[in-house]
Amino acid sequence: MKDCIFCKIADHSIPSMTVYEDEYTIAFMDTAKDVDGHILVIPKTHAHNILDCDNYTLSQLISAVKKVSCHLVENCGFEGVNLLNASGESAGQSVQHFHIHVIPRKSGDRINAWPHFDGAKEDIEDVFKKIIIK
Ligand code: AMP
Numbered sequence: 001m002k003d004c005i006f007c008k009i010a011d012h013s014i015p016s017m018t019v020y021e022d023e024y025t026i027a028f029m030d031t032a033k034d035v036d037g038h039i040l041v042i043p044k045t046h047a048h049n050i051l052d053c054d055n056y057t058l059s060q061l062i063s064a065v066k067k068v069s070c071h072l073v074e075n076c077g078f079e080g081v082n083l084l085n086a087s088g089e090s091a092g093q094s095v096q097h098f099h100i101h102v103i104p105r106k107s108g109d110r111i112n113a114w115p116h117f118d119g120a121k122e123d124i125e126d127v128f129k130k131i132i133i134k
Helices: 005-010 055-075 124-131
Strands: 018-021 025-029 039-043 080-084 100-105
Touching: 005 025, 005 039, 018 055, 025 055, 039 055, 055 080, 055 100
Parallel strands: none
Antiparallel strands: 018 025, 025 039, 039 100, 080 100
């Protein structure tokens, strides 16, 4: 998509530190420099986020996420990963091309990659009745 920075990374019209690439996906270093080994995995075809991504592209994307994650653990000295995704501006999505963050983890790394929520506002049964898929 025109003017999408991640589409430009996907078609190599702007450079990235590409960690892995196949026909459908590309994985590259997140330039935030916030966590060692922070990687973004994206589909090459433009989807805004998980809400509009077709299932085939999604399956290719999650396969690439698995490949990258296993590589980090099997070959790069990490022990686990956090997978993060923001779908929608209310969720904190800042780049409007679907991406999954892979955060490599080691015991004792003191990375705060798991949110500490303030507590639910509504009764769990009421929420359950609203969101159950019928
Ligand atoms: P999100 O807030 O989940 O949409 O994450 C967007 C991520 O994209 C941030 O972590 C940014 O650091 C990262 N980012 C933005 N532009 C680039 C770029 N050109 N190359 C690599 N990472 C980028």
